[in-house]
Amino acid sequence: MKNVYSRWLFWLLAVLCSSTLDAQNVSGFVYDENKEPLPGVAVKILGTGIGTTTDFDGKFILQNLPGEVVNIQFSFIGYSRVVKNVQLKPNETVQLVVDMQPDVSELDEVVIVGYGVQRRREVTGSIVSLSTKDITDMPTPSFESAIQGKAAGVQVTTGSGLAGSGSVVRIRGIASVSAGGDPLYVVDGIPITQDYFLNGNRGGMNNNPLATINPNDIESIEILKDASATGIYGSRGANGVILITTKRGKTKGTQYNFESRLGVSGPTARPNMLNSQEYLQLFREAWINDGNVGVPQLPGGISWEDAQNINTDWTDLVIGPGIKQKYDFSVTKGADKYNLFLSGSWQDDESYLIGNSYQRLSGRANFDYRVNKKLTINSSLNVSRGQNNRVDAAWSGGLGAAMSTALPIYPVRWDRDNIDDQGNVINQRGDYFLGAGINNNPVAQRDLKTWRALENRTIAGVGFTYKATDNFIIRGNASYDYMDFKDDIYEAPGYDPNFNFGRAFRYPFYSNNFNSNLTATYFYNPTEDHSFTFLVGSEIQKSITNRYDAFVIDTAIAPLFENSEQQVTNNPVFTTNEWAFASAFARVNYAYKGKYLAEANFRTDGSSRFGSNNRFGFFPSASAGWIISDEEWLKDNRTLSFLKIKTSYGINGNANIPDYQRWGTFSRRGNGYNGQEFIFPTRLENPDLRWETVRTVDLSLEFGLFKDRITGEIAFYDKLANDVLLDVLVQQSTGFDRYWDNVGTILNRGVEFSLRSRNIVGDKFQWTTEFNIARNHNEIVDIGPYTEDAVSGGTNDTRVVVGSPVGTNFLVRFAGVDAETGRPIYLDLNGNPTFEWDPANRVPVGSVLPDAVGGITNSFRYKNIDMSFMVVFFIGADIYDSSSKRQMGSFDSEGWNHRTDHFDRWRQPGDVATFPRLTTNPAMHGSGTPWINTDLWLHDGSYARLRNVTIGYTIPNNKLEKYKIKDLRVYANAINLLTFTRFPGLDPEIARDFENATDRNMSPNITFLTPPQERMYNVGVSLNF
């Protein structure tokens, strides 16, 4: 003790002796790049122990300084260090105003991680961060489609051209088959409901629950990819985690932001269907080829003569320009005691399908209140109302019908009275033509059907941060995510010929999702060289979803939302589903000298979905990093400004399967056979069902060159999924269809590369290039005792084949057209030609998964003009054009229209043609059925697409000051302007409307009348004041 005392005394004396006893002071303010006060900046006199931090107003004061030249350093995470050289005269108080600029190296930025934050340079996991700008540059209702092409290893496929549709997001390939392959979405610490088919699948696509979140409210998105980063999410992290952080009040004062956008949309491609003459010509050719004479009987009761005079272009009747508009207003306010962020938004997003739009009204209030120095309370509230005005599409009609069974020989309306043999007028002139059913008259279908999906949603969270000491922080959070979703359909009289009255249907669905967590963080720095951060926490989550079968109203006069007095005429069955998680977790971060880094994560999860035998799973992970460029021998290297190597290893899990599979169940139903109540077994008990686990090893190198003018990262990973959950088909003779089993092993191995280069950094002209690419190898290593066909789902012959990727196209090979007979030639298993199509001859011929995905963005700024181009690419995935097997297959009584591609068919001996002879008899094509899957319909789906072109102009500040406007930017952009592909179908970017996870994993780009993507043109304005 004495020793310490004397050391203090020595220092005191030394200070006193080296200066006069006059009091020199330095005080002043620190501002950020927006001229806002910057609190918490460390202010330090170099070479001394003297220092302070700025207060909430950015103010600082250093008193009793020595009267000499001092170097004062200002530092703050995410900002470049500033050093001021100050000459202090005796008794002088120097006033300083310091402007700090964000650190362009970005290495000191704060990155959001699970249950906390880290500095980017210290991160040892694999995380991609996206900022507001990255998220809002795409004019889409939902943020996830804006990620496309911006994050290495993240594959995003935008839903389709339908308004409000969701995207398919895959992080580092796909490691699941029957369990959900979607990442976990966490908004401000709240894991949210994301599945867009929770309320079933009607009409080819559903509302996207992620569209609840207004992209303009988002501050940042972090995508956690490796086991170390996702480890803290344990069982939920196997398919990656996407953390969304919304904006909060930060700076002092009040700031207003207004943004608006106006746009127009059309399809990226139009179907090339036959017109009436062409259709009749080819149909007749098929008829004659089969040895018939005369003309074939036409579908829909249309006579050959009438058909000659009708030529309806159904595509023209369902497609029109869609108008899009969006208005956003937000207020950010900071005061001594509180911060506030308020926003409101209205969006009306029409697609190019006539009658289809998505409208969202949303608001957000994020509030932080500092009770005292130790306790801060925060809350966030997001309310939104998403209304989807729907039309039929894909397999359910509309544009899908225009591409299939709505034939050009069908009129929209009768052009004369339709009179039967007895002289009765069945249809009057002007009535809709419904001879082929309402599904084949897309105009009548649209006019006679009112369809609205309405989603009301609230995501609310409240939490506290208690800083017990500077080193010990306790945080707690409780949240509630509520969704009320109603799909309302009204079919006017005449819609269904079986009913001469209107009918209304409602499909209600309610989802409640509760989550709460409590964490404690302890910072421990025993010496200057060693620093530890400990985090422990626990979390529970429970979800309750309730739904009814359709409410049916026979003899309805209006949709239920217009007239709620109508009596429901059926007795809908109510179902409820619950699942819960209970978890405990811990994390330790260790840094030695700030350059040797290590982290370990542990999480134990219990899930209600598993039986007592395997209820809890333990998911550990560890990682380490070394900032090589901080070593003495590399510190002054002129080329290499930053170099970090990091590696991680860990185990994650996946429990994303339907609820209650562990239980053996029976069902009880009334009104069964002979009007009796009955009970029957529905599922067998499955007590051994357990977690799907993923073991990931990761190695990556981060680098910065030329003072971080060029920064980048290269990463290698190896993900091995074990106990993969398969919803396997069992022998139907057991009386069941399927059973969940943990059997498979799947490997994903890949490399990711991303680069950011500021090519030109002049005052007037700047040019930045960002580039990323990820290569993934996916392989099913094992599927236990099952066959390729063992997994239910796998629409259109994608199968699980050992040695091939998930979603392998398993098809009979088509070898060409026999020039003599015009019959198609197939190959048997041994590669020998045969005229017989036999599914026993299926082999793996393609894969729905891409070999590589990525994007490149070039941004330019010249004075006040900015411009950017973004190209995304998707290489090596095959597309199975499932509809083309009918559009270019045999002609039949179900009456599909064909495509103009089909002109390239065999007609006479000696012809070399792509497609076989036309026929009405599938046997002529070697099969009993007209629907046959062969690799003739499998295409290379690689594409590159000019996803976004934006040009903007920022009006100079000096012209705005008198209007009290801080910032004003106007811009115009074009989305999906150009697409380069060899895919002969409509649009190569395809996300099918599958409600079951197996199909979403296995058959994502099996297109079936899928509406093409949108091409959009927008103009917008953004204003800060």
Next chain:
Amino acid sequence: MKRYKLFFAVAAIGWLSACDFLELEPQSEGELLARDALNTPDDLQKLLISVYDVQANFLGGQYQNLTELLADNVAAPVNNADYLEVYGRSTNFFNGTVGGVYRDAYITIYRANVLIESVDLISELTEDNKNRIVAEARFLRGTNHWFATRLWAHPYGYTPNNDHLGIAIRTEASQTPVARSTVAEAYDVVIEDLEFAMENLPDINSIYATKTAAKAMLAKVYFEMRDYEKAAQLAGEVIQSGNYALDNLNRFEGGGSTEAIFTLVSTPPNDERAQGFLGNYRSDVNPNPTLKSTLELFTLARQDTSDLRGKEWFRVLNPGESNEAYGVAKFDFNFMNVPVVHLSDLMLLWAESKARLARDLPDALDLLNEVRQRAGVTPLSISGQIAILDAVQKERRLELAFEGDRLFQLKRQALEGEISTIRNAPWDCNGMLLQFPVSEQTGGGFQMNPQGGCN
């Protein structure tokens, strides 16, 4: 430090309560945990109803239509690719309609097995009820094993020892994959079940299976095994029981019929079980039904202008036009019962058996004429085994047209050496058997039917 302790205490309490928190049971309307499902005799009765429930769907036309598609009564189907494949005698293991029919057959069997295995667990169940329930379950299980064998395996008698491949036999409620039995084994199981049912079923059992139903079913089984002796014996007992009498022609009409021996019923206003018939055949509401008669059968039916069956069961569609077709009117009902076994079937069965045995020929002719007279046709006065056999077979085709009988009649004739082709293809070509669903291969060792060879 005190605060830390509090924190850990809260965390620990939370963790300890996690186990209950995670114990979530299904609680949807009508959903029961297996352990709570079967506790009372009433529960078992309800499980039994569920067996009939699936059976009524299985035999509501779906099964019968597949048999007709392989035979020569119906023309090429329209608007149904799965049916077209069956008609083309080249079903593959993805045929959803075929798979669905197979599935229903075995759901019935599975539920019957659960029932049979559960009766001893319910102590309050009386011995009578127990015997009845087991007998009903075994009646349906035996029937379905037989029905599956008939479509997915070559017939009894195809090989001398009947050691050709049969079907999956399921006499236990088990998930274990099984391989195919032989046809001999399949028939053993079928006969054992039906004999048990015949002995233990009550004489009267509301609309459900009775002793005579089992007897009649067994008669049909023996008839198909070409054991005409036993077939005639059992059928004779049923006919002579006096419980059944020929009704008018519309034995399918809702409300029941005096000639129905075992019927699956539809219950107005919402429960229509014969959708397989109505949805595919009805030509009164659909100008282009999926299934229509062949010209050959139509011509046969209208040969005798007084034959009510020709008049009432057929309808010419688009007469005189290039697309003239022969619609079926036999199933023009809104609610239809399906008499799985009925009196005219057994009468003709008895007559044919006797004719084949060359015994009681005058009695055989009498029964044949009773069936003819009911249809408004003049009685035949013929004699001799061959003449009577021919007449009975012709009568059988007409009387049971579209009811799912013709295919088996033809196969039997083939085994008797009377014919060698069915609709221009070898009667026993590969495609005459339906293919099993793809999932039967799960577990390995299940031999699928070879395909092709019929065209």
